[in-house]
Amino acid sequence: MARSLKKGPYVDEKLLKKIEGKKPQTAAVINTWARRSQIAPEMVGFKFGVYNGRVHVEVLVSEDMVGHRLGEFSPTKKFVRHGGKMQKEMEQKAKESEIASAQAAKAATDTKAAAAKKK
DSSP: OOOOTTTOOOOOHHHHHHHTTOOTTOSOEEEEOOTTOBOOGGGTTOEEEEEOSSSEEEEEOOGGGTTSBGGGGSOSSOOOOSOTHHHHHHHHHHHHHHHHHHHHHHHHHHHHHHHHHHO
16 A cells, blocks of 8 residues: 655655765665665665665665665565476476587587688
8 A cells, every 4th residue: 555645755764864974876885674665866876785584685776766665676585486397307408409509609610710720
């Protein structure tokens, strides 16, 4: 559910105090646990370490991110993959075909190089 327009966007006050007086694009990462805080225009250019439950994920705030929440850019779950046994077989076949095509391309360049040396 969206926040009421009369209340305005929620920006954590502690975050605003941390960036107050600092210059953007500095090497320092500002660690935060405030995933629900919206990104304000004053935050553009800063690096935030947004906590995802395990580690702080570095997020460099750009102009496109204004209005979004910090937590949107720090995923809490790691996607492994779908498919199981069938998916593994398909990936193995694809990998083998890539290797075969790379070997064929290398052989073609080697024959061209050998032909060029004979001339």
